[in-house]
Amino acid sequence: MTVQVPKLEYRHRVDDLLRTERLPHVWCPGCGIGITLQAFLRAVKALEAKGVIDRKQLVFVTGIGCTGRASGYVRLDGAHTPHGRPIAYAYGVKLANPKLVPVVFSGDGDLAGIGGNHLLHAARRNFDMLVIMVNNFNYALTGGQLAPTTPHGAYSTTTPKGNPERPMDVARLVAALGANYVARWSIHYPVHIEESVKRALPRRGFRFIEVVSICPEIFGRHIGFRSPVDFYERLRKVAKVRKPKALEEIKYDWEDEITLGVFVDKDEPGYMESICQVYNYDWCKELPERRWSKQ
Numbered sequence: 001m002t003v004q005v006p007k008l009e010y011r012h013r014v015d016d017l018l019r020t021e022r023l024p025h026v027w028c029p030g031c032g033i034g035i036t037l038q039a040f041l042r043a044v045k046a047l048e049a050k051g052v053i054d055r056k057q058l059v060f061v062t063g064i065g066c067t068g069r070a071s072g073y074v075r076l077d078g079a080h081t082p083h084g085r086p087i088a089y090a091y092g093v094k095l096a097n098p099k100l101v102p103v104v105f106s107g108d109g110d111l112a113g114i115g116g117n118h119l120l121h122a123a124r125r126n127f128d129m130l131v132i133m134v135n136n137f138n139y140a141l142t143g144g145q146l147a148p149t150t151p152h153g154a155y156s157t158t159t160p161k162g163n164p165e166r167p168m169d170v171a172r173l174v175a176a177l178g179a180n181y182v183a184r185w186s187i188h189y190p191v192h193i194e195e196s197v198k199r200a201l202p203r204r205g206f207r208f209i210e211v212v213s214i215c216p217e218i219f220g221r222h223i224g225f226r227s228p229v230d231f232y233e234r235l236r237k238v239a240k241v242r243k244p245k246a247l248e249e250i251k252y253d254w255e256d257e258i259t260l261g262v263f264v265d266k267d268e269p270g271y272m273e274s275i276c277q278v279y280n281y282d283w284c285k286e287l288p289e290r291r292w293s294k295q
Contacts, residue, residue, distance in 0.1 A: 014041040017055070019075050026069055030220075030228025032187035032213030033067050036134050039190045040105065041074070043197035052202050059093045059102045061086045063110035066141045066215075067134040070105050084114030087122050090129045098272055098283050101201070104131040108149040109139040112170045116148065119170075123177035126205040128270040132197070133170065133208070136215035137254075144218040151254030155222045169252035171210045175264045176247055180205030182264040186212040186239040188232075189260065196262065205270035212239060212258055 012018075018041070027033050047053045060078030062071040063086040071080045081089045090102035104111070111119050111133045122129065138156055139145040146156040148168040155162060171184040181203055183196045193211055200207035214220060214235055216228035225231035241260045244250050251257040276284035 014038060014045060017041045017044060017075050019073050022073055025073060027066065028215075028217040030214060030216040030232070031066070032136070032211065033070065033134055035187045035190050036067075036132065036193060036211045036213065037070050037074070037105070039193035040103075040132060040197050043194045043201065046194075047198055047201060053101065057099060057101050059090070059100050061090045061093070061102055061104050063104075063106040063115060064141070065107040065110045065139070066136070067105065067107035068110060084110055084116075084118070086110065087115055087118035087129070087131065091118075091122070091127065094128055094272065098287060102129040103201070104129060106131075106133065107140075108133055108135040108137070108170065109145075109147045112148045112168055113139070119174070120177060123174045123179045123206050123208065125271045126178055126180060126268060126274075128204055128206070128272050130197075130201055130203075130207045131209070133210045134213050135170070135210055136213045136219060138215060138219045138222075140215045140218045144222050154219075154254065156219075157222070167252060169250065171208065171263060172247055172250045172252065174206075174208045175250075178206075178268075179208050179264060180266050180268055180270070181207040181209075181262075183208075183262045184210040184212065184258075184260050186235060186258070186260060187214065188236050188239065189241075192241075192260075199265070203267065204273065205268060212260075 044055060048055055058076050060071055060074050060076040062068040062080050064083035071078045079089050086104045086106050090104050093100050093102045135149050137150050138147050143157050145158045146163055150156055150163050151167055153162045171182055175182040181200045185192045196209050200209060214231045216231050220231040239258050239260050243261055250263060251259045272287055
């Protein structure tokens with residue numbers, strides 16, 4: 001007698017926002033991109049359940065790199081763009097249809113390096129988009145080259161004797177340029193990442209969330225960590241949650257402290273409203289930012 005065992009199908013709470021037919025993903029064991037992506041998707045579901053956002057209005061834009069591969073797994077309208085250009089594409093999305101909400105999800109090499117100029121001016125203009133930057137300290141996909149965020153003195157494939165440059169503190173820079181919301185967390189704080197997305201996604205203006213992540217297979221091995229767990233614990237020691245009173249108190253130092261927390265949280269008019277102050281377009285009367293800014 002043959003006994004038929006029922007097939008049990010496991011479903012994750014964010015499966016409806018994932019292209020599960022494309023799984024398993026390409027990310028290395030221990031990589032923090034999945035943690036960051038799940039936190040974002042959980043926030044989307046929570047906001048949608050409250051009627052704050054509509055996933056059909058979200059446009060998920062990525063660049064090139066390990067983090068940029070996320071657009072292939074997310075079941076949202078979006079684009080996988082050329083290296084360093086996701087913010088430029090997000091500009092086009094918003095200007096072409098102001099009702100859409102662009103979300104840029106990419107890495108530090110793509111956003112702060114190749115696309116650094118776009119990042120600076122998007123923050124300066126307080127342009128209406130959410131940018132989530134996964135910072136793994138190097139250009140991981142292409143072999144571990146030096147990035148703007150690589151710690152001083154650290155080995156990379158293009159600085160074999162150690163990085164002679166000062167690293168860029170991207171969150172502090174974006175905050176100084178006038179963004180409406182700026183936060184930095186590490187992958188040790190997935191709930192904080194989710195809460196930041198909940199806070200930032202419905203907002204107007206430029207919103208920026210940096211997530212400091214480990215890259216165990218490339219950067220971790222290059223600087224002497226043979227285990228993702230050891231690298232994870234090392235980052236935990238240096239990543240400290242603070243409430244800085246001034247931008248000068250924010251630190252980005254691998255040997256001392258990488259400051260985590262919410263650095264800017266305000267609600268000033270975004271770029272789309274600035275346009276409407278000068279040009280009275282028909283769509284100006286229906287700007288979703290004017291409604292969402294009251295949430």
